[in-house]
Amino acid sequence: MVMHMMKDIKEHVCDFEDEEEVAAYLSRILDGEAFDRQGLIYGMGHAVYSLSDPREEIFKGYVERLAAEKGMKKEMALYNNIEKAAPRLIADKRRIYKGVSPNVDFYSGFVYQMLGIPEELYTPLFAVARISGWSAHRIKELVSANKIIRPAYKSLTVEKAYTPREDRT
Numbered sequence: 001m002v003m004h005m006m007k008d009i010k011e012h013v014c015d016f017e018d019e020e021e022v023a024a025y026l027s028r029i030l031d032g033e034a035f036d037r038q039g040l041i042y043g044m045g046h047a048v049y050s051l052s053d054p055r056e057e058i059f060k061g062y063v064e065r066l067a068a069e070k071g072m073k074k075e076m077a078l079y080n081n082i083e084k085a086a087p088r089l090i091a092d093k094r095r096i097y098k099g100v101s102p103n104v105d106f107y108s109g110f111v112y113q114m115l116g117i118p119e120e121l122y123t124p125l126f127a128v129a130r131i132s133g134w135s136a137h138r139i140k141e142l143v144s145a146n147k148i149i150r151p152a153y154k155s156l157t158v159e160k161a162y163t164p165r166e167d168r169t
Contacts, residue, residue, distance in 0.1 A: 001036075002043040003109035003122065008035045009078065016078035023085035030093045043106030044086045055104040063107045070114045079110060 010016075012034065013025050028034035029041055046053050067076035087100045105126070112122050 002106060003113070003119065005029070005035055005042045006078070006109070009082075013078070016074050016081065019081045019085060022078065022081040023089060026082065026085055026089050027093070030089055041082070041086045041090065043102055044082075044090060045100045046103040049101065049103065050099040052099075052101045053103045056102050056106060059104055059107055060102075063111055066111065066114050072114060075110065079107065 009022070009025060013021055015021055025034060026041055030039055032039040063079075064076060067073055083102050083106070086102075090096055090100045108126065109119075109122055112125065113119075117125070
């Protein structure tokens with residue numbers, strides 16, 4: 001859905017680098033007056049990561065470098081302006097104060113596009129990357145008497161002091 005939304009934004013926003021123009025159109029999306037009229041900015045927010053999605057923070061650096069390499073700085077500016085404006089607009093219009101930030105999927109379609117991957121493969125790539133996690137969720141759900149949960153991770157390793165390479169035997 002992010003790529004469909006981005007295509008719509010590109011058709012209605014003249015200057016991708018104008019944060020105010022981008023914000024005005026995002027406001028129309030949130031008000032249900034534009035795009036699919038659902039009032040959602042796709043790629044924003046996550047059920048677990050409210051302050052920021054650490055995966056997105058790492059991924060974004062690679063996306064910016066790829067955009068520069070592919071001559072798509074203007075499109076990257078659009079993504080950056082959405083990333084800046086959307087949290088503020090969502091907080092104002094939805095009265096969500098816990099924080100909203102882009103999730104890792106906000107940039108995925110853009111990367112697929114820059115890599116020349118056909119759009120009809122975006123959803124299968126999304127799904128393939130998540131099958132092991134979805135399977136773990138389902139197994140845990142079956143074991144937990146049909147209670148829908150997200151499996152927790154608990155490291156069982158023992159913390160060890162770092163030994164510099166030259167001091168190792």
